[in-house]
Amino acid sequence: MIPACALAALPRGEAFRLDTVEPPIAVFHTDDGELYAVDDTCTHQDASLADGWLEGCEVECPLHASRFDLRTGEVDAPPAKLPVRTHGVVVEDGTVYVVPSDLPPNLPPGARARTA
Amino acid sequence: MRSVAVVGASLAGLYAARALRDQGFDGTLTIVGSERHRPYDRPPLSKEFLAGRMTEADLALETDDEDLGAEWRLGVRASGLDRRDRRVLLADGTSITADGVVLATGATARTLPGDSPALEGVHTLRTLDDALALRADLVPGRRLVVIGAGFIGAEVASTARELGLGVTIVETAPVPLARALGGEMGTALGALHEERGVGLICGVAVQALTGGDRVDGVLLADGRRLDADVVLVGIGARPEIGWLEGSGVELGDGVLCDSGGGTSLPGVVAVGDCAAWFDPGLGHHHRVEHWTGAVQRPAATAATLLSGGTALAPAQPPPYLWSDQYGRRIQFAGHTRPGDSVTVEEGDVAARSFLAVYRREDRPVAVLGVDQVRQFTRWRRRLGTVNTG
Ligand code: FES
Numbered sequence: 329m330i331p332a333c334a335l336a337a338l339p340r341g342e343a344f345r346l347d348t349v350e351p352p353i354a355v356f357h358t359d360d361g362e363l364y365a366v367d368d369t370c371t372h373q374d375a376s377l378a379d380g381w382l383e384g385c386e387v388e389c390p391l392h393a394s395r396f397d398l399r400t401g402e403v404d405a406p407p408a409k410l411p412v413r414t415h416g417v418v419v420e421d422g423t424v425y426v427v428p429s430d431l432p433p434n435l436p437p438g439a440r441a442r443t444a
Numbered sequence: 445m446r447s448v449a450v451v452g453a454s455l456a457g458l459y460a461a462r463a464l465r466d467q468g469f470d471g472t473l474t475i476v477g478s479e480r481h482r483p484y485d486r487p488p489l490s491k492e493f494l495a496g497r498m499t500e501a502d503l504a505l506e507t508d509d510e511d512l513g514a515e516w517r518l519g520v521r522a523s524g525l526d527r528r529d530r531r532v533l534l535a536d537g538t539s540i541t542a543d544g545v546v547l548a549t550g551a552t553a554r555t556l557p558g559d560s561p562a563l564e565g566v567h568t569l570r571t572l573d574d575a576l577a578l579r580a581d582l583v584p585g586r587r588l589v590v591i592g593a594g595f596i597g598a599e600v601a602s603t604a605r606e607l608g609l610g611v612t613i614v615e616t617a618p619v620p621l622a623r624a625l626g627g628e629m630g631t632a633l634g635a636l637h638e639e640r641g642v643g644l645i646c647g648v649a650v651q652a653l654t655g656g657d658r659v660d661g662v663l664l665a666d667g668r669r670l671d672a673d674v675v676l677v678g679i680g681a682r683p684e685i686g687w688l689e690g691s692g693v694e695l696g697d698g699v700l701c702d703s704g705g706g707t708s709l710p711g712v713v714a715v716g717d718c719a720a721w722f723d724p725g726l727g728h729h730h731r732v733e734h735w736t737g738a739v740q741r742p743a744a745t746a747a748t749l750l751s752g753g754t755a756l757a758p759a760q761p762p763p764y765l766w767s768d769q770y771g772r773r774i775q776f777a778g779h780t781r782p783g784d785s786v787t788v789e790e791g792d793v794a795a796r797s798f799l800a801v802y803r804r805e806d807r808p809v810a811v812l813g814v815d816q817v818r819q820f821t822r823w824r825r826r827l828g829t830v831n832t833g
Contacts, residue, residue: 373492379817381825390821391766391773392735407485407739409507437502438492 329418329425332365338424343387345378346426351433353415353426354378356398358385364398365415365426371434372408410434445543445750446471449532450514451522452548453477455485456716456738458505460546461512463746473514474540476532478549480519481572482506487735489575490599491768494582495606503572522549525691527709544749547688547699547707547714551681551733556591556650564658566675569596578676584608586673589662591650593620593634595767597678601642602769612643612670614650614662625776628786629800629812632793633774639796640770683718683731696720698731704757705745711752715745721760726779736764761828762810772796773817777824778810790819799823 332346338357345368346353354368354377362385368376375391386404388395394408401411413434416427448464450457453475461475477483484503492498517534524533531541553568567578578600582588588604590597593615601611617623619630637644649665653675662670683698694700694708698720705713705721716738720729732741740760747755764777784802791798791814799819802810808827813820 373488376817379821381821390817392739406507407505437498 329427332424332426335419335422335424338363341382343378343380343382344424345376349426349428351435352376353428354387355417355424355426356382356387358382358398360384363417363419363424365417366396366398366401367413367415367433367435369433369435370394370408371403371410371412371436373436374438377412445469447474447542448472448544448546448749449474449476449540449542450546450548451476451532452546452550452716452718453479453483453516453518454548454550454716454738455483455505455735456550456742457546457548458483459739459742460548460715460745461514463742464546464750465512466743467746467750469746469750471543473512474542475512475514475516476520476522476534476540477516477518478521479571479573482516482518484572486570487766489572490569490596491603493575494579494600494603496579500572522687525688525693525712527692527712530711543711545712546745546749547693547712547718548716549684549687549718551683551717553677553681554679556653556677556679563653563655563675565655565673566653566659566677568677569600570681578674581674582607582609583673586610587612587671588674588676589614589670589672590676590678591662592678592680593617593637593644593646594624594678594680595621595765597676598633598637598769599767600676600678601637602640605640605642605770609674612645613637614648614664614670615644615646616649618647620644620646624780625812626780626782626784626786626802632798633769633814636770636772636796681717681733683720685718696729698729700729702748702753702757703760704748704753704755705741706748706753711749713745713749715741723760732763734763734765736761762824764824772815773813775813775817775820775824776810777820778802778808778827780810784809790816 333344340357344355352368355365370389380390381388385398386395395405396412401414415429418425483505488498521535523535531539533539553570587610590601590613593613604611619627620634621630651663651665654661699714701721703722705715717733720731723730762778767774780802784804788800797815799816800812811823
């Protein structure tokens, strides 16, 4: 479990980028009060999903508008072809924690080369 | 409608074919492409692909399990359109007759006027094959001269610099990108080049390219001569519509369309870089040459075709483009014209991370971001709601 941020610092409609882990993780607080965590890097190319547009349970990538379902990571709109990896989220004593997935990430080609 | 021919197998053509199927068209679908490649994504050609960080396979636009149930005719150019029976004539002598035709032939890179005899080492960049040829020529230590400081030129300059070439950009206009972004912001983006040791010469035209078999220099109108091992001509693109001359499709700077992609001929629609849709906001036809237009507009185009032109054309979001240069992300949305005011609302131009908003009579009309992705996303949304209201 990795501490991300204080729940109070993440109002509804906002996102937090946890970049102390590699690859970074984005935590979203939806308007309905749900918390979701996914890999921050879009699976299409190199863009940060925490910078994207949050609507309902979906995030739209800020670069080419691929849409991902935050609950499952599935692609709801192209150009992305691969789902984004999802992580668990736990809130304890007012702190948001991420429970990282142990599945491999679907990083985009550019980012793949950089972290290799 | 029992059959549709989509002429053009790039982004707009593929998305049009997808939209037709999504909207319930289950007839015969033929997709014609002048290149031999399956649909691929062009923006990385001047960036990640040119730098070698992306492969050909990474450029594929189709998903592995995608099946549009289409017949693909790749590597053959369309040479004409016979309006009487809506027959698309192909360069190999065959033809396709269809109830509906989607024109999505895109654009072709402009070359220098006069078109001096083809010198080796002189490139344009539009297609995958162009990118492969250019990449092979971008050898560290060589001198590259980029003609035109537009987005393609700027991106190639940035990539070539990263690859270890000496780079100079020559631009006819006094300020780079002034038409798209205005003088002040054009100057700000021009500074990105100089900061990385890329030469930027503005306000001077190119007189001629010199060399024997291979280019060895660029002669400027003011008498200066730049040594060059490689030259990239990045002076824009013109719509690929020559093949439609005499077909009865009304042409201007592109195929002239209504605000839903309908052309002057029934059963013929157009989308993507070859099409100039009527823009109700601007009050004239306008060719949107950006990736986003080729992605967003095919849905309306398919609806226009399948409904016989009765579908209501939805308002299109403001045009959006992005560019990556020297590790910085540049994004722009909206329309600007001379006289708009520009205010920096976030960050600092000197720090090369800022967000600038363009206004006309106090109404925001465009936004530019450099490394301000989150704020840009919000502003772009706002612009969409302001301008369709
Ligand atoms: S980088 Fe996310 S859609 Fe392209």
